[in-house]
Amino acid sequence: MAFKIGLLGLGTVGTGTAQILLSPTGRYPLLHEIEIYRVGVRSLDKPRAVQLPPEIMTTDLEAIVTDPEIDIVVEVLGGLEPARSLILKAIAHGKHIVTANKAVISRYGPEIFTAAEEAGVYVLLEAAVAGGIPVIQPLKQSLGVNRIRSITGIVNGTTNYILTRMQNEGGEFGDILVDAQKLGYAEADPTADVDGLDAADKIAILASIAFAGRIKLPEVHCEGIRQVSAADITYAQKLGFVIKLLAVAKREETALTAESLESEMLQVRVHPTLVPQTHPLASINGVYNAILVEGDPLGQVMFFGPGAGSGPTASAVVSDIANIAAVLKTAGESHRLHSLLSCVHQHYCAIAPISELVTRFYARFLTKDRPGVIGQLGTCFGQHEVSLESIVQTGFRGELAEIVVVTHDVREGNFRQALEEIRALEGVDSIPSILRVL
Amino acid sequence: MAFKIGLLGLGTVGTGTAQILLSPTGRYPLLHEIEIYRVGVRSLDKPRAVQLPPEIMTTDLEAIVTDPEIDIVVEVLGGLEPARSLILKAIAHGKHIVTANKAVISRYGPEIFTAAEEAGVYVLLEAAVAGGIPVIQPLKQSLGVNRIRSITGIVNGTTNYILTRMQNEGGEFGDILVDAQKLGYAEADPTADVDGLDAADKIAILASIAFAGRIKLPEVHCEGIRQVSAADITYAQKLGFVIKLLAVAKREETALTAESLESEMLQVRVHPTLVPQTHPLASINGVYNAILVEGDPLGQVMFFGPGAGSGPTASAVVSDIANIAAVLKTAGESHRLHSLLSCVHQHYCAIAPISELVTRFYARFLTKDRPGVIGQLGTCFGQHEVSLESIVQTGFRGELAEIVVVTHDVREGNFRQALEEIRALEGVDSIPSILRVL
Numbered sequence: 001m002a003f004k005i006g007l008l009g010l011g012t013v014g015t016g017t018a019q020i021l022l023s024p025t026g027r028y029p030l031l032h033e034i035e036i037y038r039v040g041v042r043s044l045d046k047p048r049a050v051q052l053p054p055e056i057m058t059t060d061l062e063a064i065v066t067d068p069e070i071d072i073v074v075e076v077l078g079g080l081e082p083a084r085s086l087i088l089k090a091i092a093h094g095k096h097i098v099t100a101n102k103a104v105i106s107r108y109g110p111e112i113f114t115a116a117e118e119a120g121v122y123v124l125l126e127a128a129v130a131g132g133i134p135v136i137q138p139l140k141q142s143l144g145v146n147r148i149r150s151i152t153g154i155v156n157g158t159t160n161y162i163l164t165r166m167q168n169e170g171g172e173f174g175d176i177l178v179d180a181q182k183l184g185y186a187e188a189d190p191t192a193d194v195d196g197l198d199a200a201d202k203i204a205i206l207a208s209i210a211f212a213g214r215i216k217l218p219e220v221h222c223e224g225i226r227q228v229s230a231a232d233i234t235y236a237q238k239l240g241f242v243i244k245l246l247a248v249a250k251r252e253e254t255a256l257t258a259e260s261l262e263s264e265m266l267q268v269r270v271h272p273t274l275v276p277q278t279h280p281l282a283s284i285n286g287v288y289n290a291i292l293v294e295g296d297p298l299g300q301v302m303f304f305g306p307g308a309g310s311g312p313t314a315s316a317v318v319s320d321i322a323n324i325a326a327v328l329k330t331a332g333e334s335h336r337l338h339s340l341l342s343c344v345h346q347h348y349c350a351i352a353p354i355s356e357l358v359t360r361f362y363a364r365f366l367t368k369d370r371p372g373v374i375g376q377l378g379t380c381f382g383q384h385e386v387s388l389e390s391i392v393q394t395g396f397r398g399e400l401a402e403i404v405v406v407t408h409d410v411r412e413g414n415f416r417q418a419l420e421e422i423r424a425l426e427g428v429d430s431i432p433s434i435l436r437v438l
Numbered sequence: 439m440a441f442k443i444g445l446l447g448l449g450t451v452g453t454g455t456a457q458i459l460l461s462p463t464g465r466y467p468l469l470h471e472i473e474i475y476r477v478g479v480r481s482l483d484k485p486r487a488v489q490l491p492p493e494i495m496t497t498d499l500e501a502i503v504t505d506p507e508i509d510i511v512v513e514v515l516g517g518l519e520p521a522r523s524l525i526l527k528a529i530a531h532g533k534h535i536v537t538a539n540k541a542v543i544s545r546y547g548p549e550i551f552t553a554a555e556e557a558g559v560y561v562l563l564e565a566a567v568a569g570g571i572p573v574i575q576p577l578k579q580s581l582g583v584n585r586i587r588s589i590t591g592i593v594n595g596t597t598n599y600i601l602t603r604m605q606n607e608g609g610e611f612g613d614i615l616v617d618a619q620k621l622g623y624a625e626a627d628p629t630a631d632v633d634g635l636d637a638a639d640k641i642a643i644l645a646s647i648a649f650a651g652r653i654k655l656p657e658v659h660c661e662g663i664r665q666v667s668a669a670d671i672t673y674a675q676k677l678g679f680v681i682k683l684l685a686v687a688k689r690e691e692t693a694l695t696a697e698s699l700e701s702e703m704l705q706v707r708v709h710p711t712l713v714p715q716t717h718p719l720a721s722i723n724g725v726y727n728a729i730l731v732e733g734d735p736l737g738q739v740m741f742f743g744p745g746a747g748s749g750p751t752a753s754a755v756v757s758d759i760a761n762i763a764a765v766l767k768t769a770g771e772s773h774r775l776h777s778l779l780s781c782v783h784q785h786y787c788a789i790a791p792i793s794e795l796v797t798r799f800y801a802r803f804l805t806k807d808r809p810g811v812i813g814q815l816g817t818c819f820g821q822h823e824v825s826l827e828s829i830v831q832t833g834f835r836g837e838l839a840e841i842v843v844v845t846h847d848v849r850e851g852n853f854r855q856a857l858e859e860i861r862a863l864e865g866v867d868s869i870p871s872i873l874r875v876l
């Protein structure tokens with residue numbers, strides 16, 4: 001065997017990875033040259049869905065990342081520690097890294113990639129974003145001949161599952177979350193998914209690759225789907241939209257000339273969004289993921305598929321292993337890195353504050369049922385240069401009148417200022433929903 | 439400049455390719471190391487949309503493919519000759535090849551790849567299938583860690599445009615074809631597109647990569663969309679389907695165990711197909727292309743985007759150039775080829791005859807309006823083991839009754855035999871449409 005793998009973790013993804021590597025027939029012939037050399041687990045006694053020789057299993061993960069025989073360390077532990085430390089130690093020992101760990105990469109990417117560059121090793125992470133969908137590799141090896149304008153993705157299966165069910169069944173977020181948890185589509189602690197944190201990790205990674213700069217995760221604006229109600233989904237539908245949790249990374253429009261690329265600002269954000277029903281992302285339902293990439297001169301391409309699960313994620317992990325093996329064979333003793341696969345950018349992307357975003361908004365108001373309230377809203381928006389596309393009293397909720405507003409493109413800062421004033425109006429009870437429109 | 443390009447052809451795709459290479463800022467830094475060294479054109483006097491130094495232009499294409507300075511020959515001439523001869527001569531002179539030429543590759547792939555293997559050069563062809571959508575590279579570098587079950591694509595923009603308009607407007611094929619020709623969406627001679635030949639070229643290429651074997655193009659079963667009528671589109675819609683020209687390459691179901699992979703049979707076929715409205719390919723409209731790949735353990739992934747046009751196709755061409763440049767830098771003096779990018783399979787895939795296909799069918803019959811005809815049809819199908827899902831008299835066309843039949847899964851040979859007998863029935867006037875159901 002030419003290439004020896006040290007596998008850290010034998011959970012869902014690790015098991016799937018081992019299953020592919022142990023049955024190479026009918027796949028890339030190169031997989032015959034890849035050997036699972038050691039496997040690090042928490043417990044040696046746990047029954048496993050995959051048959052591995054007991055002598056290669058160990059609970060000593062440090063021994064794997066420092067083993068001089070091992071070429072590639074595959075980290076599928078998840079979580080921040082010990083994953084981060086093991087990755088860094090493996091790099092220090094000259095191992096190439098394949099990881100599915102979006103949380104570690106989005107937080108410690110700069111530290112890890114700096115170490116990898118010094119050590120002359122690869123860190124590949126196809127499985128960290130959108131499961132089995134090849135998207136990192138196309139960005140690194142195909143799409144970057146374009147000037148990328150934007151990446152817009154549905155990258156969290158749990159929230160897309162919940163929103164799809166809310167749309168199909170008309171139910172409320174809380175009820176469907178509970179049911180999703182029962183069915184295994186949502187975690188017992190659903191925070192990372194439903195509050196958009198998982199999607200933020202992923203869009204930070206995608207933005208970093210697409211725009212060739214580092215991203216500070218705390219600068220990624222992040223809203224989850226807890227505030228989305230059945231009423232919003234119904235009104236959105238009437239207006240010709242579906243509501244999706246989108247992860248967006250976008251060059252500001254002015255930044256597309258060659259001269260201005262240096263000083264460009266990015267938007268990187270996660271939030272529930274009204275998506276036109278005719279948009280390619282509108283029909284992505286259930287646990288599926290999809291990523292739309294726009295570039296010049298390419299136009300739009302979209303990648304669609306399973307965003308999670310043992311088999312799909314393992315497919316991505318093993319494709320990274322195969323790519324490292326292929327390129328190591330090509331480089332031979334020279335140890336020269338492949339410039340499209342390695343990650344060398346050092347600077348941080350400038351991210352525009354969310355208040356500078358220019359977008360359309362949807363907002364839902366509950367007001368006292370009296371004449372003149374719509375006029376007050378309209379006036380208040382006008383004073384802050386918020387131009388309205390529509391303002392409709394949709395009906396009543398108990399004693400209160402419900403009013404839905406859709407704006408034209410406005411600066412988010414202006415819109416928020418208008419909302420502050422509106423909130424203080426005597427006739428306004430509350431603003432239950434504020435959503436952006438794609 | 440590290441890498442010198444000889445560009446054969448400065449039409450739509452050649453111009454787009456030059457435009458990307460001449461403005462590398464904001465794209466892969468590697469593009470700064472790629473130089474357009476010579477450009478071969480038919481006429482030096484023709485005005486061009488791209489500014490190139492006159493001294494690099496020549497009408498002597500042979501001089502380009504034999505120029506010892508040139509590293510990579512980019513063939514974007516189209517057509518069979520002189521493209522094929524120039525590619526072979528370039529390979530003989532040790533040049534790597536990037537081509538957008540599906541017709542040459544689908545017909546002369548074996549000759550070209552054998553020559554390339556002997557010469558130790560790459561032949562990359564991302565642009566030959568589905569324009570700007572990265573699909574060849576994901577198949578070569580990601581998805582092949584799976585056992586691929588099937589590839590199902592909408593890979594011809596012209597026919598998808600026509601079918602989409604037929605569906606939206608209710609018009610007939612002939613009228614919309616004429617209009618599409620006026621608008622530039624169909625060629626003056628539309629044969630290659632509307633008769634499915636272009637799609638057959640493309641699915642032969644995709645099948646060859648996905649199933650790692652050569653494909654004999656004449657064995658690809660190919661039907662175009664001329665027989666699809668407005669009536670079929672209407673009935674399909676009522677039954678919950680849209681009609682798409684699909685290109686399909688599929689392992690026979692029995693072939694998925696490791697043992698049987700050696701003796702596997704493939705289906706490779708192009709035909710108009712009833713696609714369930716909920717299927718991901720059903721919503722691919724207009725000139726867009728999409729390719730759905732199914733594999734084990736991945737499940738389904740789909741790639742969607744612009745299937746043609748200067749910018750998208752050039753994006754694919756330049757991504758191939760960049761990949762060759764990156765891997766040549768990595769290999770250095772060793773000249774070792776990257777095993778996932780190069781093409782080494784020699785055997786031919788066994789392709790099952792279309793009569794062995796097991797699929798569902800839709801057929802439309804015109805019959806005399808008399809009692810018992812439906813019974814005769816049903817009896818005749820039954821005698822040939824064709825099990826019916828539905829048989830409905832949909833109405834009248836002039837004096838004739840119109841009957842639409844949808845079958846369960848049947849062997850195509852049995853279905854065709856039943857149709858032969860039905861055609862001979864005294865009560866049957868004609869069978870205007872026979873379509874397969876996905």
